[in-house]
Amino acid sequence: MIALLIANSLALAALLIMLASGLALIYGLRDVINFGHGAIYMLGAYLGYTVALVGGFWLALVVVPVLLAVLGIAFEYLALRPLQSRSHIEVALVTLGLGIILGQIIIFFYGGAARSVDAPQILSGSITVLNLSYPVYRIFLIVMGLGSCALLALWLGFTPSGLYVRAVSQDPSVARMMGINADRLSLLVTSLSAAFAGVAGVLAGPYLSIDPGMDVTMIVNCLIIVVIGGTGSIGGAIVAALLFGLVQVAGSVFLPSIAALVPYILLMVVLLIAPRGIGRGRVLN
Amino acid sequence: MNNRTTTTTAAGARPAAIGSFGGPSLRLPLTLGFVAIVFVAGAVAPSYFAGDFMLRLANEGLLLGMLALSVAFLMNQAGLVALGAASIYGGAGLLFAIAMSEWNMTPTGALCASFLIIVVYATVLGALIVRTNPLAFMMLTLAAGEMISHGVMLEGLRDYTGGADGLVVNFKGSIFGMEAADFASPARFWLVAWVGAWLAGLALWAVGRSRLGAILRAVRENEERMRFSGFDTYLPRLIAYVLVNIVAAIAGLLHVLNAGFVSPESLGLSISTNTLVAALMGGIAGSVGPIVGGLIFSFAQDEFGARGLTQLLTGIVIVVFIVVFPRGVVGGLWSAARLRARVGRRETS
Amino acid sequence: MLKVEKLSVSYGSVRALTEVDLEVRGDGTLHGVIGPNGAGKSTLLDAVCGRRRPTTGTVRYRDQDITRRSVAWRRRQGMARSFQRTSVFQDLTVYEQLHLVAQHLGDDRLDDVIAVMDLAGYLDQKAGRIAYGVQRRVDVALALIGRPHLLLMDEPGAGLSAAETLRLFEHLRDLVRERKIAAVVVEHDVDAVFACCGTVTVLDLGRHLATGTPQEIRADHRVVAAYLGTAA
Numbered sequence: 001m002i003a004l005l006i007a008n009s010l011a012l013a014a015l016l017i018m019l020a021s022g023l024a025l026i027y028g029l030r031d032v033i034n035f036g037h038g039a040i041y042m043l044g045a046y047l048g049y050t051v052a053l054v055g056g057f058w059l060a061l062v063v064v065p066v067l068l069a070v071l072g073i074a075f076e077y078l079a080l081r082p083l084q085s086r087s088h089i090e091v092a093l094v095t096l097g098l099g100i101i102l103g104q105i106i107i108f109f110y111g112g113a114a115r116s117v118d119a120p121q122i123l124s125g126s127i128t129v130l131n132l133s134y135p136v137y138r139i140f141l142i143v144m145g146l147g148s149c150a151l152l153a154l155w156l157g158f159t160p161s162g163l164y165v166r167a168v169s170q171d172p173s174v175a176r177m178m179g180i181n182a183d184r185l186s187l188l189v190t191s192l193s194a195a196f197a198g199v200a201g202v203l204a205g206p207y208l209s210i211d212p213g214m215d216v217t218m219i220v221n222c223l224i225i226v227v228i229g230g231t232g233s234i235g236g237a238i239v240a241a242l243l244f245g246l247v248q249v250a251g252s253v254f255l256p257s258i259a260a261l262v263p264y265i266l267l268m269v270v271l272l273i274a275p276r277g278i279g280r281g282r283v284l285n
Numbered sequence: 286m287n288n289r290t291t292t293t294t295a296a297g298a299r300p301a302a303i304g305s306f307g308g309p310s311l312r313l314p315l316t317l318g319f320v321a322i323v324f325v326a327g328a329v330a331p332s333y334f335a336g337d338f339m340l341r342l343a344n345e346g347l348l349l350g351m352l353a354l355s356v357a358f359l360m361n362q363a364g365l366v367a368l369g370a371a372s373i374y375g376g377a378g379l380l381f382a383i384a385m386s387e388w389n390m391t392p393t394g395a396l397c398a399s400f401l402i403i404v405v406y407a408t409v410l411g412a413l414i415v416r417t418n419p420l421a422f423m424m425l426t427l428a429a430g431e432m433i434s435h436g437v438m439l440e441g442l443r444d445y446t447g448g449a450d451g452l453v454v455n456f457k458g459s460i461f462g463m464e465a466a467d468f469a470s471p472a473r474f475w476l477v478a479w480v481g482a483w484l485a486g487l488a489l490w491a492v493g494r495s496r497l498g499a500i501l502r503a504v505r506e507n508e509e510r511m512r513f514s515g516f517d518t519y520l521p522r523l524i525a526y527v528l529v530n531i532v533a534a535i536a537g538l539l540h541v542l543n544a545g546f547v548s549p550e551s552l553g554l555s556i557s558t559n560t561l562v563a564a565l566m567g568g569i570a571g572s573v574g575p576i577v578g579g580l581i582f583s584f585a586q587d588e589f590g591a592r593g594l595t596q597l598l599t600g601i602v603i604v605v606f607i608v609v610f611p612r613g614v615v616g617g618l619w620s621a622a623r624l625r626a627r628v629g630r631r632e633t634s
Numbered sequence: 635m636l637k638v639e640k641l642s643v644s645y646g647s648v649r650a651l652t653e654v655d656l657e658v659r660g661d662g663t664l665h666g667v668i669g670p671n672g673a674g675k676s677t678l679l680d681a682v683c684g685r686r687r688p689t690t691g692t693v694r695y696r697d698q699d700i701t702r703r704s705v706a707w708r709r710r711q712g713m714a715r716s717f718q719r720t721s722v723f724q725d726l727t728v729y730e731q732l733h734l735v736a737q738h739l740g741d742d743r744l745d746d747v748i749a750v751m752d753l754a755g756y757l758d759q760k761a762g763r764i765a766y767g768v769q770r771r772v773d774v775a776l777a778l779i780g781r782p783h784l785l786l787m788d789e790p791g792a793g794l795s796a797a798e799t800l801r802l803f804e805h806l807r808d809l810v811r812e813r814k815i816a817a818v819v820v821e822h823d824v825d826a827v828f829a830c831c832g833t834v835t836v837l838d839l840g841r842h843l844a845t846g847t848p849q850e851i852r853a854d855h856r857v858v859a860a861y862l863g864t865a866a
Binding site: 027031033083086088089090092093094096097098099100101102103104105108216219220223224226227257258260261264267268271272275 | 364366368413414416417419420421423424425427428429431432435436438439440441554558561596597599600601602603604607608611
């Protein structure tokens with residue numbers, strides 16, 4: 001029972017980590033919260049649906065992140081760079097507007113009905129481990145989640161750009177004097193963030209449903225995670241995503257009548273006990 | 286000229302001299318007279334000239350404008366963007382409806398009860414989130430709004446809240462001598478909404494010009510230095526948050542009195558974003574802008590019919606107005622007038 | 635007036651201050667704090683005014699242990715701080731911001747502060763639009779409001795020429811003597827410090843190195859070594 005719970009939380013957390021870390025990275029680097037992140041994720045899911053229809057799930061998993069990375073580049077050049085001189089709140093509001101626009105465009109093309117994507121043959125069905133039967137696809141999700149965590153950790157821990165991002169996330173005033181090409185780094189982070197949102201979107205297809213409200217649901221989840229983790233702290237975001245996944249899954253099992261509210265209760269509790277969030281981020285003034 | 290009483294809000298500040306109208310001693314009475322005329326004319330004229338349909342749109346516009354006023358005030362004075370306005374607006378209405386049908390209160394009692402509950406909620410929520418930086422605040426208000434939105438739809442509470450179907454207000458009795466029919470009548474409600482909007486606008490304008498307003502703006506600018514100057518920077522923002530939510534609650538209560546019905550949509554994110562759009566369009570500085578913005582939005586929404594298009598336009602307006610027209614319609618006109626007057630004065634001197 | 639005992643401040647694993655002692659009397663003289671880069675001077679001020687929580691040690695102000703008190707509380711009790719990187723309200727006029735703070739701290743003699751910092755000609759201008767040197771004076775003026783008992787100044791001469799710094803210091807010295815304020819001034823410009831301060835404390839690498847009159851410090855070979863050592 002506990003094992004199932006943990007496994008399910010990890011599967012959900014895998015998606016959340018991919019999304020929340022992208023959000024946290026941009027915030028850490030640029031002090032910008034991309035309120036359109038949920039819409040990008042939604043685009044990934046819907047595009048994944050279409051590409052999968054034509055060329056299969058695996059093709060979608062490759063093509064969609066690339067497409068979304070391009071979108072990320074466009075976002076960086078057309079939205080973030082021109083608005084660099086504006087206040088962070090104004091930029092955040094613009095991303096909100098852009099997210100709304102993107103969401104509406106998707107609904108225009110796809111309509112309001114929910115879609116579902118089938119998992120590819122290899123990943124469908126369940127396997128039996130230690131007397132427990134578990135869906136293969138979710139194990140795949142967990143693996144993907146772990147993989148992206150590992151990649152992220154490697155990048156942050158062992159490359160100069162990763163080190164810079166970590167430094168800036170913790171103390172922008174000091175780290176910005178380090179002289180690395182901040183613009184190029186920002187471009188990298190933004191496009192990676194979008195690409196990962198695309199991966200998450202494609203992966204979400206067989207696992208959650210694809211529907212017009214998913215952008216709002218996901219952005220709220222990501223925002224809660226980023227705040228709990230301490231905005232700007234990537235490690236905190238990962239821990240928060242795990243906590244969120246656990247709480248969400250446990251909530252739906254043990255408190256089904258208020259399952260939808262459980263993440264918000266978690267948020268309020270964390271705000272009460274640790275207003276700074278879990279990691280060493282910059283939530284407070 | 287040593288002008289030691291200047292503050293930064295636009296609406297209500299002494300207007301620039303228009304041409305050569307009298308000297309400084311005449312300016313204040315002239316302004317007051319002008320304002321009084323607008324107030325009376327606006328209260329009375331529309332009922333004569335506009336049909337029910339137009340009045341209904343205008344009523345919606347005024348209420349949205351009041352809600353936009355609450356969002357705009359907080360943005361302009363404290364630099365905080367509240368993305369959960371609908372949870373207060375719709376929430377107040379929902380509580381009123383519940384109080385009338387489930388708790389069997391009198392209309393006045395229901396008004397007071399729902400108002401009080403909202404104020405308590407706003408205080409508790411504000412106490413938790415006002416301490417964070419503006420970006421985190423924005424995220425948290427969005428989350429809180431969604432929390433209420435989902436809470437209302439919970440299976441267990443469906444009997445109370447009506448779930449997806451919404452709740453009809455079981456209005457028996459009267460408030461201040463007005464009955465259900467009075468509130469539902471577009472012409473008679475216009476009067477109520479007009480007076481309400483003016484009161485809210487004047488109240489928040491007065492707060493903006495008060496010491497609290499000055500403290501809020503200074504905290505917005507340099508929170509650390511305010512602490513280093515001996516100020517508690519937390520309490521003023523909490524007070525401002527509660528005040529604007531009071532205005533939002535009043536707007537929500539007026540709305541439910543007029544509509545006689547509350548649906549889960551009135552608590553939804555789209556209402557919150559509509560409010561933001563109305564505030565941005567009208568201009569967030571001062572009290573006139575947001576209310577005008579509400580009216581503009583209401584009429585524009587009617588023009589652009591299909592719901593899908595409204596949402597798309599919402600997104601577009603947010604982007605366009607932040608990037609290109611940060612002062613909004615009213616703010617822009619105001620600046621243009623000031624500029625013309627200053628140029629005029631320079632030419633005549 | 636101010637007694638700092640065994641104060642240590644760490645940022646993560648970095649020790650910025652190690653067991654520093656400092657005593658400042660309210661006798662109307664400037665107490666300068668100097669030291670090579672990285673000595674921990676600003677951190678000392680941060681800890682004393684409440685901006686940073688010390689890891690160990692105490693801060694006693696007027697015989698009261700205030701180590702846990704908030705920044706705002708300390709200001710209301712008369713401990714004022716000015717900033718190295720000028721921190722004023724860009725969008726408010728000079729008068730507006732001074733008046734706002736004066737009203738809050740119950741100071742009805744704002745004109746004195748305005749006169750002392752020579753700001754009379756700038757009152758109606760927005761702080762963001764005036765020259766940097768004048769902004770510095772506004773920064774210091776904000777700290778002078780409310781008749782503080784203890785002034786903590788962080789490099790008041792930063793960004794000013796040597797002559798301007800000296801003039802500012804002379805101003806401060808006279809002000810402090812007149813009003814019997816205690817003042818701790820962290821400064822890089824050693825000449826101005828030696829010229830105007832009654833007592834000088836030297837920090838090096840987060841530790842207290844020496845305290846004494848300017849003459850004593852100038853002659854102290856450890857101080858010379860510390861400065862030369864970092865230059866090498």
